[in-house]
Amino acid sequence: MTQERVGQGRDESGALGTFRRFFALERDVLVLSLAMFAFSLGFQMTNRFLPEYLVALGASGFVVGLFGTVGNVISAVYPYPGGAISDRIGSRYALTVFGLVSTLGFAVWLLAPGVGPVSLAGVTIQPWIWIFVGLLLAQAWKSFGLGATFAVVKQATEPSRLAAGFASTETFRRTAFLVGPVLAAVLIGLHPAFTVSFQYVLGVAVAFGVLGTIAQHLLYDASEDTLGGSFAGLDRIRRDLREMPTTLRPLLVGDTLVRFANGMVYVFFVLVITRIYQVGFATRISVAGFSYAIDLSPEAFFGYLLGVEMLVALLVMAPAAKAAERVGLKPVVALGFAVYALFPVVLINAPGTAAAMVLVFAFSGLRFAGLPSHKALIVGPAQQGTGGRVTGTYYLLRNTIVIPSAALGGYLWEFVSPEVAFTIAAVVGVIGTGYFLVFGEEFEAYA
Known part of the structure; x- marks a missing residue:
């Protein structure tokens, strides 16, 4: 991205120019944001309901925890090779492949209830097994493409505007997070059997996956892609770990603890509503x-x-990103961490009424206030052309440590109590937030 192109983005006049300057919507970021909307819509229409889908297909609470852990494994393993691939072949082609794989995953979820139980070599394969298979595919764009999406925003945005650039992509993405579950709720209401109505949801997710893949491939301008070298295997990983900017280390520790806490209980949020509070x-x-x-x-x-x-997330993300340009990234990130940490104990101890649940989930939306600043704090220190690998390395470390969190939460949920699982999660999250507040460093472009 040349300085001239950045300057052109700043010099636009009129209402559209003001909008583009506020959200840092360069062409590549806008196309990426639209693709994010399509895939996030498909994923959020489906992912948050999958634990209930698993239980409906015969899985236990502990299996739901294992499902969350498999998701954590994917989140840990996929970003690094995905970032390396995007640095090597360019974001356009990488994201197209990842989009096709994700769409196939939605289709596997759609067909799962009709495939099984199946006997194979004396072993009975239950229908819920295919939900695990679909997860390996469906999370490709979200996790493989993580480094590519970070790299696109970094190469299209000035360093001092990174939070605003990420706010634009996150606003599109979180708009899908708003529309997706509500659309899913409407579709679920069309049939009394959840497994049937949820297949309606999955069918729509497949359609959005196809549209998102086509749109990003045709509209994304690959001329500004910066390509790195070929992937050098484990030696490359070790070198990237050693070369990770030192400013990221306190953020990584605090973030890992907060995400471990969230991972312990995240997949059970739907079951708190449908099985505990009903x-x-x-x-x-x-x-x-x-x-x-x-x-x-x-x-x-x-x-x-x-x-x-x-809805709350959408209302707070862009203002929080603008606030970060005045107060710095660190305080805004810490606010998001604090809400992440406290939400489990707030949810599990709230009155089991509709009004209370609305207030609790509105509070949860505040955690997204720090997300654009968090992403800026990760990719900001990276050198040009290495944004994908730096992001992939960061998430490789964080998500590897977080892998067992859902299984631990599932064990506590099934064999101790949901209350204990959620309380322990909150304690871990508070420790992570405190660590970041004490040791976290500011990105110099915002200092």
Whole structure:
């Protein structure tokens, strides 16, 4: 990205120019944001409901925890090779391949209830096994493509505007997080059997995956891609670990503890609503002399709660990114960490009413205030052309350590109690937040 091109982005006039300057929407970032919207819509329509889907297909609470751990393994393993691939072949082609693989994963989830139980070599394969298989594919764009998305924003944005650049992509992405679960809730309400109605959701996710893949391949301008060298195996990984900017280390420690805490309980949020509180929403609305009854099942109500969470996230992310340009990245990141840490204990101890759940999930939305600043703090110190690998290395370390968190949470959920699992998670999260507050360093462009 040349200085001239950056300058052109700043010199636009009018309302659109103001909008583009505020959100740092260079062409590549805009295309990336649209692709993020499509894939995030598909993933968020499905992912947050998958624990309930697993239970409906016969899985236990401990299996749900193992499912979360497999997701953690993917999050740990995929970003580094994904970042290396994007640095090598360019973001356009890398993201196209990752998009196709993710779409295939949505399709596997769609077909899972009709495949099984199947006997293979004397072993009975239950339908919920295919949810694990689909996860290996569906998370490709999200995790393999992580380094590529970070690199695109870094090469298209000035260092002092990184938080604003990430705010633009996150705003598109989190808008999908708002629309996706609400759309899923509507579709889930179309059939009384959850496994059937959720297949409607999965069908729509497949369609958005196809659209997102086509759009990003045709619209993304690859001329500004910076390509690195070929992947050098484990030696390259070890060198990248040694060369990670030292400013990232305190952030990495605090972030890892916070994410470990969240990983212990994240997959169980839907089960708290559907299995513990069993809270839905019922009311009657009168408009122009007509009366309409609204009766949401706990599964559908959970979708609307996620919508509330994302609505709050959308309202706070861009202002928080602008605030970071004045107060620095560190305080904004710490705020997000604190909400991450406290949410589990707030949720598990809240009154089991619809109104209380709305307030609790609105509070959860505040954790996203620090997300653009967090991403800027990760990729900011990276040299040009290495953003994908630096990001991949960071997430390789963080997500490798977080791998057992969901299995631990699943064990506590199944064999001790949900309350203990959520309380321990909150304690770990508070420790991580405190560590970052004490030792975390500011990115010099914001200092």
